[in-house]
Amino acid sequence: xxxxxxxxxxxxxxxxxxxxxxxxxxxxxxxxxxxPSGCGKSTLLRLIAGLDQPDSGRLVWDEGHEPxxxxxxxxxxxxxxxPWATAEENVYLPLRLRGVSRAExxxxxxxxxxxxxxEQFAKARPRQLSGGMRMRVSIARALVTxxxxxxxxxxxxxxxxxxxxxxxxxLLALWEAIGCTVVFVTHSIYEAAYLARRIVLMTPRPGxxxxxxxxxxxxGHSRLDPAYATLVAEITAAMEQALGPADEPRGPQDQxxxxxxxxxVRSCGGEGPA
Amino acid sequence: xxxxxxxxxxxxxxxxxxxxxxxxGAVRIFDVPVYLVPGPIAxxxxxxxxxxxxxxxxxxxxxxxxxALAVAAVLGAALAIAMxxxxxxxxxxxxxxxxxQVTPIVAIAPLIIVWVGDPFTSLxxxxxxxxxxPVFANTASGLAAAAPELAxxxxxxxxxxxxxxxxxxxxxxxxHFLTGLRISGxxxxxxxxxxxxxxxxxxxxxxxxxxxxxxGYRLEIARMFAALVLLSLAGIAINAGLGWIGRLLLRRRxxxxx
Ligand SMILES: Nc1ncnc2c1ncn2[C@@H]1O[C@H](COP(=O)(O)OP(=O)(O)OP(=O)(O)O)[C@@H](O)[C@H]1O
Ligand SMILES: [Mg+2]
Numbered sequence: 001x002x003x004x005x006x007x008x009x010x011x012x013x014x015x016x017x018x019x020x021x022x023x024x025x026x027x028x029x030x031x032x033x034x035x036p037s038g039c040g041k042s043t044l045l046r047l048i049a050g051l052d053q054p055d056s057g058r059l060v061w062d063e064g065h066e067p068x069x070x071x072x073x074x075x076x077x078x079x080x081x082x083p084w085a086t087a088e089e090n091v092y093l094p095l096r097l098r099g100v101s102r103a104e105x106x107x108x109x110x111x112x113x114x115x116x117x118x119e120q121f122a123k124a125r126p127r128q129l130s131g132g133m134r135m136r137v138s139i140a141r142a143l144v145t146x147x148x149x150x151x152x153x154x155x156x157x158x159x160x161x162x163x164x165x166x167x168x169x170x171l172l173a174l175w176e177a178i179g180c181t182v183v184f185v186t187h188s189i190y191e192a193a194y195l196a197r198r199i200v201l202m203t204p205r206p207g208x209x210x211x212x213x214x215x216x217x218x219x220g221h222s223r224l225d226p227a228y229a230t231l232v233a234e235i236t237a238a239m240e241q242a243l244g245p246a247d248e249p250r251g252p253q254d255q256x257x258x259x260x261x262x263x264x265v266r267s268c269g270g271e272g273p274a
Numbered sequence: 275x276x277x278x279x280x281x282x283x284x285x286x287x288x289x290x291x292x293x294x295x296x297x298x299g300a301v302r303i304f305d306v307p308v309y310l311v312p313g314p315i316a317x318x319x320x321x322x323x324x325x326x327x328x329x330x331x332x333x334x335x336x337x338x339x340x341x342a343l344a345v346a347a348v349l350g351a352a353l354a355i356a357m358x359x360x361x362x363x364x365x366x367x368x369x370x371x372x373x374x375q376v377t378p379i380v381a382i383a384p385l386i387i388v389w390v391g392d393p394f395t396s397l398x399x400x401x402x403x404x405x406x407x408p409v410f411a412n413t414a415s416g417l418a419a420a421a422p423e424l425a426x427x428x429x430x431x432x433x434x435x436x437x438x439x440x441x442x443x444x445x446x447x448x449x450h451f452l453t454g455l456r457i458s459g460x461x462x463x464x465x466x467x468x469x470x471x472x473x474x475x476x477x478x479x480x481x482x483x484x485x486x487x488x489x490g491y492r493l494e495i496a497r498m499f500a501a502l503v504l505l506s507l508a509g510i511a512i513n514a515g516l517g518w519i520g521r522l523l524l525r526r527r528x529x530x531x532x
Contacts, residue, residue: 051426069432080423084445084529096441097431125528145431 001027001148001181002048007057008206009043017043019206020057025149030175030182032196034189034235036243040207041185045151048183049074067149070098073142073180075152079134081126087113087137088122094145105144112140115174132163139171149181156191165223168194176219189239193231194223201235203242210242312496317503320496328485328497332504335481338394338466339459339512342401346458349402350410351451358417358443359435375407379465383472397469397481404465409454416450417443448527452520459512467505 002025009018017040025031033041046052047059049072061067081090091112095105113119116136126134135155142150156164172195175182186192192199193215201210213235217227294314300306301313308316321328353371357364383400390396420442428438470483482501489498 046426049426049430051429069430072430074427074430076423076427078421078423080421080427082424082442082445084448084527086528093427093441094431097428097433097437127529 001025001062003060004044004048005057005060007044007047007054007059009040009047009052009054016206018047018054019208021207021209022057023200023209025181025183027148027181028179030195030197031184032192032199033183033185033202034192034199034239035187035202035207035210036204037187039202039204041187041202042153044207045074045153045183045185048072048149049151070094070145071148073145073147073150075135075138075142075150075155077154077157079126079131079138081134081137081141083126086123086125087118087129087140090126090137091141091144094141098145108144112144113137115143115177116140117170130163131159132167135159135167136170139174143174143178146178147180149183152182152184154185154187157186157188164191171195189232189235193217193228193235199235201238201242211238213238309493309495312499316496317499320494321500321503324497328482328501328504331480331482331485331501332508335463335466335470335483335505336508338397338401338469338481339462339508342398342405342466343455343459343462345398345402346405346462347409347455350406350408350454350458351413354410354413354417354447355439355444357414359439371407371410374403377403379404379468380472383469387469387473393473397466397473400469400472401462401465404468405458405462408457408461409451412450412454412457413447416447419450420446445527449520449524449529452516452523456513456516456520459516460509463505463509463512 004021004023004025007018007021008016010016021044033044035041043052047054050067082093085093088109091109092102092105095108109122110119113122116139118133118136118140121129121133126137129137138155156167159167168191184192184195197215199213199215201212202208203210215231217225217231221228298313298315301311312320353367357367379400382403386399387393387396390399424442425438428442433441466481467483470481471487474484474487482505485501486498489495489501
């Protein structure tokens with residue numbers, strides 16, 4: 001549905017966030033973008049959402065069919081709800097911005113809240129909800145327009161382990177039920193291995209695709225499945241290969257950044273540094 | 275709202291009462307003449323000697339204060355919104371707002387009184403100048419306070435400037451506006467009194483500041499104190515009232531823990 005072709009992004013300050021990133025997304029994919037902090041994962045997600053433009057390369061959508069507002073759902077690390085609005089009003093926001101009347105939206109709001117298990121909390125304000133519940137509202141808000149593609153930027157990173165496991169399982173069930181494409185940014189190997197059908201590993205800044213792995217796990221797998229542990233181990237190995245040894249005194253990132261710089265020379269393509 | 279323990283709530287009252295008793299006692303023991311430092315009882319006596327005159331003056335000062343506060347609130351919010359909407363407006367307005375803030379009102383009050391002519395209007399103008407900045411600056415920072423992710427969300431769904439303003443930036447600015455309004459309320463009173471002082475000799479003889487000046491000339495120090503007490507009480511009431519209105523509005527809206 002989308003092919004990302006040799007996309008690069010350099011910010012005005014001189015930070016090169018992405019270099020030469022190519023990735024194909026097909027309909028119904030669940031892709032995890034996995035990489036260290038600062039490697040450009042959020043930048044890539046924002047490019048896909050159209051919130052930012054690449055400096056080089058391009059994004060080609062299905063037969064030139066650019067997504068219209070509402071065909072893309074976005075879930076941020078924080079729930080980013082309007083604090084003065086109820087859960088239901090927050091979920092209504094995307095439809096309201098698209099000019100849908102409240103009456104027309106009502107059944108869709110009920111449906112979206114029910115999908116995330118919050119039908120009892122339609123009238124609650126964000127401050128009355130727990131972190132996990134707020135994130136559920138945020139997911140309902142992203143789903144209410146029935147997007148073709150759902151972009152999630154470390155949505156569960158701020159939650160406790162128990163809540164995170166529950167939300168991960170619920171997200172998988174949701175994805176299987178509605179079948180939209182999901183791009184899920186995370187820096188947790190466990191999360192990527194558990195959720196995704198494809199795990200895309202990125203290098204430290206400037207972010208490039210280091211490797212990709214298709215999940216061998218069956219649908220509806222459990223965390224106790226030995227194949228899950230194997231996958232985690234494989235991804236860890238791939239990551240160490242991409243980052244260099246993980247026990248450098250100043251953390252792996254700086255070291256790997258330097259190594260990445262050497263590799264840049266051959267992968268740099270047409271454009272040189274500004 | 276959770277209640278503080280009784281002792282904590284009663285503490286300021288008891289402390290104030292104790293201070294009053296000590297004050298009255300000291301004045302009596304040392305036999306301080308009433309034209310130097312009157313005791314609390316003498317002050318109450320001075321108030322009761324002419325309550326109508328003092329309360330009328332208070333009303334006059336409060337009228338200036340509230341009109342000035344209303345003008346400052348409308349003007350401050352409007353200019354902050356204009357600045358948030360257009361870079362050009364921001365470039366044009368911001369430096370002048372700062373100029374207005376750093377100019378001492380006592381220095382320009384005589385000029386304003388001469389230029390404006392009408393006494394009531396010139397007092398309102400002075401008080402407005404003093405009250406303007408907090409409500410303006412707080413609203414401006416509130417309009418920029420919404421999380422950038424929320425602004426992204428609005429862009430994602432193709433919201434224009436108008437929708438982003440009415441559904442995101444204005445509601446996000448409300449608590450900041452209310453904070454600014456509360457600060458401006460106290461300042462409007464200060465501005466009104468300062469302007470009355472400057473104008474006092476110029477003939478607009480009705481505000482509390484004028485009563486203070488007048489009592490000073492006549493060495494009616496107890497009456498002077500009575501006017502002063504009325505002023506502080508008015509200041510406290512304005513502050514508490516605006517705080518209460520603010521909390522009420524936010525609680526109605528459902529986003530405050532109060
Ligand atoms: N608007 C911007 N202007 C300048 N630099 C930016 C901007 N946005 C991101 N960057 C820089 O680009 C790099 C990549 O940022 P990005 O947020 O995409 O990383 P990330 O992989 O999402 O990291 P994290 O896991 O910490 O969220 C970082 O060094 C960041 O400082
Ligand atoms: Mg990020």
